[in-house]
Amino acid sequence: MAEKESLVCLVDGQPVSLESSLQLSELEAGLRNRIKREFPQSHTTDYICGHHLLKYRLEHVDAMINADLKQTRKINHKLTKALQSDDYDIIDVNESLTESLTFGQKVSDDVARFGGSWGFIFIFMFVLISWMIINGLHMFGVNFDNYPFILLNLVLSCVAAIQAPIIMMSQNRSADRDRMMAENDYHVNLKSEHELRLLHAKVDHLAQNQVPHTMEIERFQLEILGEIRQELVELREAAAATDGDSTKRRESHHENMDHS
Secondary structure, eight states: OOHHHHBBBTTTOBBSEEEEEEEEGGGGGHHHHHHHOOOTTOOOTOEEEEHHHHHHHHHHHHHHHHHHHHHHHHHHHEEEEEEEEEEOOOOOOOHHHHTTHHHHHHHHHHHHHTTHHHHHHHHHHHHHHHHHHHHHHHGGGGOOOOTTTHHHHHHHHHHHHHHHEEEEEHHHHHHHHHHHHHHHHHHHHHHHHHHHHHHHHHHHHHIIIIIIHHHHHHHHHHHHHHHHHHHHHHHHHHHHHHHHHHHHHHHHHHHHHHOO
């Protein structure tokens, strides 16, 4: 009894019972540090009553919620800023190049497309073989290019000389298309990487802070509910004891009336 009477609340110095108070060493570290910041002279052996402990618990919960909201707003602001700061417009390379085609570029694409097909090879082989057979065998009285087919070599050289730069023009356009597509991919990858970093930061914040804080808040709620239940039990016991005393007094009063 002497030990119970010597217990006082750290906050207001009022006497408290061992059942209705907690020692600072029994509290969670964050909650204990919050109390110590307000009462630097306190020790872990000091006690605090349930009423004041509830106030500090609510303040601690509010601080955790505000810290989480502040960090979430900070990450969302960075994400929004990153999305708004990227002024590069992703373009459709094929559509852009198709709209800017000139007549010469269309011809070069058609020549390059036809020159790289099996149809061109078969037609070219047929012309060569026909040329050599007609001039070598003097068929139909035709003999405009005798062996070794010097005119054929000249025609082939002219075709190659004309076809080569046309194909190169088409290849230059292909190189431009590849360059534009690579630039698009670079900006898309850069933007995606930046967004993924922010999303990772948000997920890490959720896993490292918000989830533990939620668990801690739930633990506080369970502790408060347990204290409320204990107080209800004590109130019921006190009420039952009071009812018992009242019943005994009434019975004693009736007995006295009967004797008189």
